[in-house]
Amino acid sequence: MILDEVAFASLAAIAVVTALAALLVRELVHTILWIAVFFVTLSGIYFLLAAPFLGVLQLGVYAGAVTILLLFGVMVTRKRIFSREAATGIGPAALVLASVLGILVVVSASGVPTQEVPIRGYDVTVLSTTLFNDDGAWLLLLGLTMLGALAGAIYLVREGRE
Amino acid sequence: MTSLPPVDFLALSGALLAIGIFGILTRRNFILLLISVEIAINAAILNFVVFGAYAGTPAGVSGQAAAIVLIGLAATEVAVGLAIVLALNRARGSINVAEATQLKL
Numbered sequence: 001m002i003l004d005e006v007a008f009a010s011l012a013a014i015a016v017v018t019a020l021a022a023l024l025v026r027e028l029v030h031t032i033l034w035i036a037v038f039f040v041t042l043s044g045i046y047f048l049l050a051a052p053f054l055g056v057l058q059l060g061v062y063a064g065a066v067t068i069l070l071l072f073g074v075m076v077t078r079k080r081i082f083s084r085e086a087a088t089g090i091g092p093a094a095l096v097l098a099s100v101l102g103i104l105v106v107v108s109a110s111g112v113p114t115q116e117v118p119i120r121g122y123d124v125t126v127l128s129t130t131l132f133n134d135d136g137a138w139l140l141l142l143g144l145t146m147l148g149a150l151a152g153a154i155y156l157v158r159e160g161r162e
Numbered sequence: 163m164t165s166l167p168p169v170d171f172l173a174l175s176g177a178l179l180a181i182g183i184f185g186i187l188t189r190r191n192f193i194l195l196l197i198s199v200e201i202a203i204n205a206a207i208l209n210f211v212v213f214g215a216y217a218g219t220p221a222g223v224s225g226q227a228a229a230i231v232l233i234g235l236a237a238t239e240v241a242v243g244l245a246i247v248l249a250l251n252r253a254r255g256s257i258n259v260a261e262a263t264q265l266k267l
Contacts, residue, residue, distance in 0.1 A: 004164050012174045019178060019201050023185045028193060035197050042204055049215040050164060054229055062231050063173030066200065066240050073193055073244040077251040094187035106245070109172040112247040119215045121221045135227045142234045149238040153245035 008048060015041045028074050032067060039063040050121030166184035171212040192250065192257040196243045203236045 001126060021035035039062035046055035074134060178201055185198025207229050214225020251257050 001165065008170060010167055012242050015174065015185060016177050016181070022201075023181065023189065023194065025175065028191070031194065036198070038201070039204075042208065043172075045174075046211060048164060048166075049211055051215060051226055051229075054226055054233075056176065057230060057233055059178060061237050062194045062200075062204075064164040066237055068241055069244055070193060076248060077193075077257050091188050094184050097187065098184035102176040105176035105179060106169075106173050106260055109176075111168055112169045112172060114167050114169045114214055116165040116167050120217070120222065121215070126220070126223050127226055130223045131227045131230060133229075135224060136184060138227070138231045142208055142231050144236050145235065149242045152242065153242050156242075156245040156249045158199070162165050 004048065011041055011048065013043050015045070028073070032071050032074060035070070036063055036067045039067065048119075052118045052121075053124050053127060075084070168212060168216050171208065175205045175208045175212070178208070178227050178258070190246050190260050192243070192259055192262075195259065196240060197249075198244075200236060200240065204233065207232050208235075235238075 018034045018041060022031045022038060025031055025034065039058060043055045043058040043063065044102055046052075070101040176187060182200075183199050185201065189195055189198060210225045210229045210232065212225075214222045214229070214236030216222070217225065221235060247257050250262055254261055
């Protein structure tokens with residue numbers, strides 16, 4: 001359908017442009033704002049892929065929590081750093097390397113059909129059954145990882161550590 | 163029902179991965195590095211969702227389950243990364259990764 005193609009093309013364009021803008025603007029706070037737009041755009045792509053639960057999760061976790069967390073980090077460290085001592089000076093080489101890698105990824109997808117294929121959505125009940133029964137071990141591991149990360153983060157920022 | 167060519171999504175994912183790698187290679191600001199990693203991880207998550215959506219069998223829903231687990235992992239990574247940013251800023255007065263030469267802060 002033409003409407004889907006237009007929706008995907010505009011969402012993809014916005015995603016690429018905002019991701020680039022986030023890395024190229026001078027002010028760190030503007031970076032955070034661009035990356036927030038990027039996360040919201042990806043959430044739109046998930047809705048397009050008939051995965052509304054993931055889209056909402058992307059909005060809540062990324063566009064909400066991660067953005068606020070990054071903004072908090074910028075506000076705490078702001079007075080000392082500025083965004084533009086930033087570059088490592090290997091810009092062109094990195095650009096070539098990244099482009100080659102990106103092209104390689106696209107070329108290696110040669111077995112993937114290029115004509116339109118209907119997208120299949122899943123009921124949230126099916127998803128939750130998979131998540132909590134069949135793939136339950138992954139969720140358990142995620143919880144343990146988060147617990148360890150929480151302890152590590154508290155250890156790193158605690159007062160009076162010298 | 164929506165129908166789109168799968169290769170388009172993979173091309174987008176490849177482009178985002180390239181942008182993320184470019185950022186990781188060229189930036190020295192810790193927060194910009196974290197953001198670059200987030201862009202690259204989002205490209206990977208998009209791949210899981212795309213193949214899950216096109217699988218067309220009940221097994222395809224595993225792609226979305228993996229995406230949920232990966233979103234949680236990426237959020238955890240940001241939390242730990244920002245804790246390191248705060249510790250680095252307190253110890254060195256700067257979050258330029260080129261100046262962070264000691265593992266012990």
